[in-house]
Amino acid sequence: DTGVSQNPRHKITKRGQNVTFRCDPISEHNRLYWYRQTLGQGPEFLTYFQNEAQLEKSRLLSDRFSAERPKGSFSTLEIQRTEQGDSAMYLCASSPLGKEGGAKNIQYFGAGTRLSVL
Amino acid sequence: GENVEQHPSTLSVQEGDSAVIKCTYSDSASNYFPWYKQELGKRPQLIIDIRSNVGEKKDQRIAVTLNKTAKHFSLHITETQPEDSAVYFCAASPYTNAGKSTFGDGTTLTVKP
Numbered sequence: 001d002t003g004v005s006q007n008p009r010h011k012i013t014k015r016g017q018n019v020t021f022r023c024d025p026i027s028e029h030n031r032l033y034w035y036r037q038t039l040g041q042g043p044e045f046l047t048y049f050q051n052e053a054q055l056e057k058s059r060l061l062s063d064r065f066s067a068e069r070p071k072g073s074f075s076t077l078e079i080q081r082t083e084q085g086d087s088a089m090y091l092c093a094s095s096p097l098g099k100e101g102g103a104k105n106i107q108y109f110g111a112g113t114r115l116s117v118l
Numbered sequence: 119g120e121n122v123e124q125h126p127s128t129l130s131v132q133e134g135d136s137a138v139i140k141c142t143y144s145d146s147a148s149n150y151f152p153w154y155k156q157e158l159g160k161r162p163q164l165i166i167d168i169r170s171n172v173g174e175k176k177d178q179r180i181a182v183t184l185n186k187t188a189k190h191f192s193l194h195i196t197e198t199q200p201e202d203s204a205v206y207f208c209a210a211s212p213y214t215n216a217g218k219s220t221f222g223d224g225t226t227l228t229v230k231p
Contacts, residue, residue: 004161033218042124042207042221043162056218091161106152107219109161 002026004110006092012116013082020078021113025094032075033107034067035091036060043091049075050097082117089114120145122210124222131198132230139225141208142190148210151184151191152219157204165206166193198229 005024013019025032031050035043046065047057051072061067064082069075079086095107121144131137143151149170154162168175168182168191175182179198184191195202205226209219 041223042122042209043219045218045220048218106164106167109154109163111161 006110023092029094030097033093037089120220137195143210
């Protein structure tokens with residue numbers, strides 16, 4: 001599979017539980033991004049990694065959210081003590097690190113993990 | 119930070135007609151403007167993009183125009199087909215890091231056969 005893979009596709013949990021999502025980017029893509037998308041809105045940037053380094057986190061990412069990319073390949077996004085407001089589609093995207101002017105700045109999205117917090 | 123506004127939120131056209139979706143952005147530092155198509159239950163897919171050093175770009179039935187002075191850019195789809203029905207998102211970002219895109223809220227395009 002040459003695309004971005006996310007697991008699970010759907011997750012239903014009870015409020016207060018912890019959940020973890022996984023993203024496998026396209027092989028050799030240096031950059032990996034997490035977004036959150038709620039119904040009727042565009043994706044909102046959460047955080048991104050360049051290789052294993054987490055370079056930026058959005059203010060949307062509260063202390064209950066943590067993301068890792070330990071070996072610079074796959075990434076996990078964990079939400080602790082989930083709240084109903086966390087219900088959303090969590091999208092992962094990856095892109096290669098290209099030079100200025102190249103076509104490598106394009107990002108490829110995964111199909112997302114839909115989280116429902118009851 | 120960047121703010122992207124997209125209009126209209128819904129658009130219905132007859133097959134064969136043209137469709138135009140417009141976006142405005144606020145941050146003059148943004149210089150890369152991709153457009154994504156998202157079909158129901160599927161991932162966003164890049165359909166066309168433009169850099170700020172270009173005023174217009176075309177790819178078959180799809181074109182994008184950019185007015186950097188006015189900070190607005192538009193998607194034009196000609197000869198629409200039912201399979202063009204989807205949600206379309208515009209976005210703005212620094213070219214060196216397109217993954218930090220700020221997205222519009224989307225336009226639901228319906229093409230009636």
